[in-house]
Amino acid sequence: MLLFMFVKVPSPVPETSFQTAYGIAAFFGCLFGPIASCLIAFIGHALSDAIQYGSPWWSWVIASGVAGFIFGFAFKRTKVEEGSFGVKDIIVFNVIQVIGNLLAWLVIAPVLDILIYAEAPATVFAQGIAAAIMNIISVAVIGTLLLVAYSATRTKSGSLKRKM
Secondary structure, X not given: OHHHHHOEEEOOOOOOEEEOHHHHHHHHHXXXXXXXXXXXXXXXXXXXXXXXXXXXXXXHHHHHHHHHHHHHHHOOXXXXXXXXXXXXXXXXXXXXXXXXXXXXXXXXXXXXXXXXXXXXXXXXXXXXXXHHHHHHHHHHHHHHHHHHHHXXXXXXXXXXXXXX
C-alpha cells in the first residue's frame, strides 16, 4: 500500500505513474505463488486508492490483482529458492511478468474502465499502454534485482557436505 502511495514517479499520461509496487508484487509472487501475489497487489492497490482518493478505482484494482496472480506463475518455474536464479530463470520470470502486465493493462483495466465507469476508450487504452510499459520496466528491474539478491542468500542444493 505504501509503495502504491509514495514510491512512484508520475508519467506524462494523466492518472498513470511508474509504480515500484509491481516489482515487489512480482518478487513475492515468485517466492510464494499466485494467490499471495494476487492478494498483495489487489489489497495494496485497493487500500492505496481508498486512502488517497476516497474509494478504490475497481477496474485498476482488479487488473492489479490479475497481474499479481500471473506473476505468481513464476513460483514453480524458477529455482530462486534453491539458490539459483540464472539467465534462464530471469528470462522465464520476465516472460511471465510481461504476459501478466500486458493482459492486465492492455485488456482488463481498459475494458473494465469502459464497462464500469463509461470512460472514453481512447483515454483508457492510452493509459493502459503507458501503465503496461512502465510496469513491465518496474518488474524487470526491481523484481529481477530482488530475486537475484534473494537467491544469493539461499543455500544452493548440494553445496553442504558432511564431514566425517
